Amino acid sequence: MTAPKPESWIEVRPTGLYVRPGDFHVDPTRAVGRAVITHGHADHARAGHAAVAATAETLAIMAVRYGAEPEQAKQALLPGAMLSIGDVSVTLYPAGHVLGSAQVLLEHKGSRVVVSGDYKRRQDPTCAPFEPVPCDVFVTEATFGLPVFRHPDDRDEIAKLLNSVRMFPDRCHVIGAYALGKAQRMIALLREAGWDRPIYLHGALQNLCDLYRAHGVDLGDLRPATAGQKGVPRDDFKGEIVLAPPSAIADRWGRRLPDPVVCMASGWMRVRQRAKQRGVELPLIISDHADWDELLQTVEDVDAPEVWITHGREEALVHAITATGRRARALSMVGYDEEEGA
Amino acid sequence: MKPFAALLDRLIYTPSRNAKVALIAEYFRQAPDPDRGWGLAALTGGLDFKGVKAGTVRGLAMERVDPTLFAWSYDFVGDLAETTALIWPERLSNRAWPGLSEVVDRLSGAQRSEAPEIVADWLDTLDATGRWALLKLITGGLRVGVSARLAKVALAAYADAEPAEIEELWHGLEPPYTELFAWLDGDGPRPSLEDKPVFRPAMLAHPLEEGEIAGLDAAAYVAEWKWDGIRVQISSRGGETRLYSRTGDDIGRAFPDVLDHVTFEGVLDGELLVVIEGEVRPFNELQQRLNRKTVTGAMLKKYPAFVRLYDILFDGREDLRALAFSERRNRLEGFYARAAPRRMDVSQVVEFRDLAELEALRVSSRGTATEGLMLKRQDSPYVAGRPKGLWYKWKRGPLTLDTVLMYAQRGHGKRSSFYSDFTFGAWRSSPETGEDEVVPVGKAYFGFTDEDLKHLDKWVRDHTLHRYGPVREVERGLVLEVAFDSVHRSPRHKSGVAMRFPRIARIRWDKPPGEADRLETLERLIE
Structure with a gap:
């Protein structure tokens, strides 16, 4: 018996990727009955599903974000352990994106599809590394699906930051970083580079840093970046590193910082005009997504004859994959935010 | 690299x-x-x-x-x-x-x-x-927001030297400036300026504040008109002549009409102007010839350049900078009579009995190609930079206009969380619809206190219509009284006019935006 074609049992619906023989969605973009969730970023893990299967870490992140959701049936999956949902076997494998992030292997009557969610291939001290899983269809994002996106070595970017801290001892360096994943990775990279001073946090980052620590990720001495005397910058922040969500820096919250050097940690910082538009003074090209070379390398590694691209710069990636003799198709899904977390 | x-x-x-x-x-x-x-x-x-x-x-x-x-x-x-x-x-x-x-x-x-x-x-x-x-x-074109001047200031900061020392050597040296670095590092002698038409750092004036006028010993000062062009220096030595801006940029290539006839040796300080049949033309006409590498025959004819001389730093190779202003002034007049340079004359001394008379002259000068008066101590040597108490500029009071705030942009550094750059406009009736609209007439980012800025920032956040990256468009709801030195026609701006040195004079929280000024009011102020 030949295996069914993947498009005969997986479909793109307005609610997201729907797996018909199991009657569930992967990373649905709105509340549904049953969902398998790849990772805890808000555009992939939404509130209000009746039943959720994900890694224990992802479930914990969702609980921090959305509260306990007592009505919800939750199932924690270990990486590599198989779960049957209807006529489909579901197995999770690490995606290397953020703590708890997973790829979803879907098997149905001998047909194998991997939904990778968001992933990266670089070493990251805060999460398990990506594991290539051979499959018939590899479903990938293409946030950085242009050949201009090639992330440099993280260590050089951190060295650039520490060099700037040394050059401007009378200023405070504030790093705009997404609350889940990027913030903790930045802290871990700074610790690896030998920065052992306290790192100060915007309140919105505290809970997720605590959660990472509870899962055994050592982040060193973290302190709240509370305001000082009303309307006056905190002089004791001079020479220090502060982390905050990007939106807070331009907001009134930022006034507690003495003459800040505004830094931003994101793969988008590779393009100068993008960085300038955001008023960034020190761009740090550090991304939790695969860059162009890694997108293509991953397709080679999983050796799938067909690739589906969920969102991002799909046309360029389709073009490049097709040139290697594989089939590639843009799903043009909406609802995945590719700005802040990248 | x-x-x-x-x-x-x-x-x-x-x-x-x-x-x-x-x-x-x-x-x-x-x-x-x-x-x-x-x-x-x-x-x-x-x-x-x-x-x-x-x-x-x-x-x-x-x-x-x-x-x-x-x-x-x-x-x-x-x-x-x-x-x-x-x-x-x-x-x-x-x-x-x-x-x-x-x-x-x-x-x-x-x-x-x-x-x-x-x-x-x-x-x-x-x-x-x-x-x-x-x-x-x-x-070509680094476009990283650094002027030649700023690079030299940074070089001075590197070596703990005065920027003026570097300016003075600059035009006598060639890249890669090895001698200059050797001298700054203490590893070599000061490079020689013999036979080179270098730039001599300019002496600048302080603005005369209202409070200082009464205490001024008027008899110790000479008055001159402050002509509305750009300060320049003509430096000629060893058969070469250069025209420098007051920051030491070599702008000579665009002004052959001034330089081609120089036969003297020396260094002169003056105002670059457009003069037609003895009449000084508005700054806007000079503007047509600035920031160009070369110049066309048509421009030379339409906007002929001219230098009104204020001072003499070197007569031949004799350094006069240590002499008193009154002595240099005599030397300048003597030089002018002797050398008779073309497309130049000597700035007139304005006679006055007392400060009251001078004040009256200053006020009556609106509508002329001057910005006000200069006061120079008779005994002042020519000192680089902006020394205290020697030279004053006494500008006419600024013009003002009540405008409507249109856009605000976030600042940088200490101001990065504040909307601190303001674009403001005046009313006109729309050429398309005939209805009243506000059209931008300028942009300003100073003139207010830190306390004002907090209130302005809050107002901007509370009255935003649209956001474009770091810029917010706001409701037409706040009147800003803007002060500026003059206004001229500018086809590059939608309103057709551009202000010189606009700044926020007052925030008119009290004034309804409908009562702000109209574009026609501004157009009448064009000189």
């Missing part, structure tokens, strides 16, 4: 002047000789590579990259040099980066046909930042 690439990469994002100075000074500490001298030349606009154009760069990229992917990438990035730098396929290479001096030497010695291959070889060696910096450097 590495320190230079890192420097450019920081400068392009750094808005603060002090931070730029610190970054450039650090570069002079890090980079070796003669690379840092070439870096200084690049920052001061003194490097020009003729063989490499945008087309060369595109051609190189096309040889290495899928054209379809290049086109999509270029659409996304929007800059050819940057797209090429980012997309260039990297090869693992252990070769050392070329030094800046190697880049300069090889490219300037190469045939035009050899340049692309040399550049491609470097692109294979560098990383993305290095490639970007190299392409910016060799295709």
